[in-house]
Amino acid sequence: MTSAGSEHAAAGFDPLRPTLMRVAYRMLGSVADAEDIVQEAFIRWMRADRSEVREPVAFLRRTVTRLCLDQLKSARRQRETYVGPWLPDPIVEEDEVEDVTLPMMLVLERLSPLERAAFLLHDVFGLGFEEVAAAIQREPAACRQLAARARTHVRQARPRFKVEKQRGLELAEAFFAASRSGDMKALGAMLTADVSAHADGGGKRPAATEVVLGFDAVMQQYERVAAWLQKNGSTLVRVGFVNGLPGFITLEADGELQTTALDIEDGKIAAIYVMRNPDKLRHLH
Template sequence: MTPEGIRGGLDATDAAVSFDPLRPLLTRVAYRMLGSVADAEDVVQDAFIRWLGTDRGAVREPAAFLRRTVTRLCLDQLKSARAQRETYVGPWLPDPLVEEEEEEDDVTLPLMLALERLSPLERAAFLLHDVFGVGFDEVAKTIDRDPAATRQLAARARAHVREARPRYKLEKEKGLEIANAFFAASRSGDMGALGALLAADVGMWADGGGKRPAAMGPVLGHDIVLKLHRSLAVLFGKYGSTLVHTGMINGLPGFVTREADGEFQTTALEIEDGKVTGIYVMRNPDKLKHMH
């Protein structure tokens, strides 16, 4: 190897030593900004390449510097993502994240959907300050706005997403108990048991992305959701649906199944006062690749 090659390898190793401990946090920031696991990983890798070319000795706070880099890369990406979402086939849902036992996250799937309705700057201000606890001066520097304007952005975002925050904390064990009961009733065709789990104003959203069959819009109301599941139960009974895992998915209780076509599917349940108010089903295989 040439001396230049040796120096390049050592430089990459040195950059990785300071970058790798921050990678999980940076990936969380990027995922919550973008709603896509693959895009978040690409952004974080892009940030690493930039870190590699930075005079790292002159950076006093690597975590702040890299968080700022990742956020700005996400802001750039959101501009094109918005245009893509406008032509998306059917309801768009963020990629499902099945959480590990020790993880807890208050950025639930409904909150991520509420973030989609914000401007990119509002989204960045809210996430950095309210979720990741970054001070307004640092947030302002990150999004290139003055602190007063940044506070206004965060306040507007907070007002818009208030309804997406759960009113009462759901005990994890109770949520998973309801998720297991939902799976059993929906797959066995026990519509009495399933109907008892659903709130009167329950809604269901399924993201097939045009790649797998899914409802082309939200399915709203107890009777209509139950009618759909009655039809689905016939298919489940004929072709099968295997439970792979029960756990928290994007902060909501839910389950992972393997369907008749061999593909994974995730179902996350929003629960209020012991009743299922939201059903979020991910069927798009492009958004389930990371689960393999």
């Protein structure tokens, strides 16, 4: 292939990277793994006989999907030995991205790889079942069944009460202030009775190794956290949306970043998701 041909192929690939990253990240929940998958797709694109490719974006989406399905097989084995709760890598944005929120990604984790692929490609990215079938190498009828099964599980992750954007950010700021100052009365007023707290330290930083369930248990945990933070400090870096949920980034006393995402129902916090694993926060630096 000529140098000019290679440059043209690379230039044609670059505008598709964001779309391919969205597919790979939502399949895998890992920014680093998604970047590796997209880079492998780029290598395959450069090696392919592109004169035979009628729709580059469909070809590359199929390539990324199949690479992700292979990756998920090994990822499942890794998760079996993961220390504590597993959460997807945090993506922090100024505005809500509603197609796949953090709670929905946790539901997707419980699906089979094929169910996840069929649901994401059809319900999230809007592909027809013919194209889904080509991507995951199944019949269209089978893809419909896979997506339908996935949809049943995913419904429970959709918010019952959509929080207004500004109200969500105000709650995030108020939660930061109360949890760092030790104002437990203010903190308690924000939580639902069945609130849960999920912290992903990955065995790399201190974090609860089980999901903390219920108002009393979460309040006790945050009393301990607040007492420690008042001595050691925690600096607010940015308020925004973490995987589609109101939240914030902080710089902690150990010099590492941390993200907190809040799942809000009917104006109160129903779940708290804290990412402390430095490997999953590296891209935020």
